[in-house]
Amino acid sequence: MNPLLVNAADLLRRPGSDRVLELTLPLAEIDVVDPARFVAGAEVAVRLKLESLSDGIVVVGELQTPWIGTCRRCLLPTSGVAVSDVHELYQRVVSATDAFEIVGDQLDLTPAVRELVMLDAPTTPLCRPDCAGLCPECGINRNDETCACVAPARDSRWAALEALGGLTGVGESGTGE
Ligand SMILES: [Zn+2]
Ligand SMILES: [Zn+2]
Incomplete structure (x- = not known):
């Protein structure tokens, strides 16, 4: 069972309502496997708020993903936590560009979370800004x-x-x- 697959029937019935989603999830469960950037068993911390609007659900919040790597200047092992800002719109009838579709009453947050994790974990990190x-x-x-x-x-x-x-x-x- 994927905890990023959210049943939003109650939110969709009541525009103006919201719900908080807080969880940690192994990266492997959202098919993020990259030994060069993530230790085995690494987890993304998800803190999101789902807000029901008249024409969809806005998902805002933050992801925190621990990453590892090799400093591109001094070549020593380094690591950190990537923070991703989340701001996505989910609609039953997609009218906005970049909006995700609500299928049934389900919001699948997986593609958005996966994309942000992959994007925001650095591929050529620095051990510190002034290395x-x-x-x-x-x-x-x-x-x-x-x-x-x-x-x-x-x-x-x-x-x-x-x-x-x-x-x-x-x-x-x-x-x-
Ligand atoms: Zn020298
Ligand atoms: Zn360095």
Whole structure:
């Protein structure tokens, strides 16, 4: 029995009424199987409100889906929780674009939930927004260490002093000819 298949007969009889749907559901039960992004047994947390209107039922709320992956910059394992905003319209007679059909008195939330889970779990995640990544020269993780591979840009004030002859023996270019 799919808990995302909701009998909405009571809602449809009474426009203006609403109902809350809160549940957790193994991703495998909605055919979301992607070992690169979800651990086996991962569950989506569903918190939705179904509001009955004169011409259909609006479903609003949020999904939270734990994901796993490999940081695209530092290549370390990373994970997080994807939050999806849900805003869908279900109609007996579909008149709005993107509305789902109510068949019998049943709302099948499965396709919408599956689509949002697949869409919002990142495929090329970052371990954190400012991940510094790996040094392209020596491969160290710049989040943890620093290396001397890339010479720091020379401070322009030092260059100015040098030009004035205020510093000697600092440059590496020698005396020339
Ligand atoms: Zn990273
Ligand atoms: Zn380096």
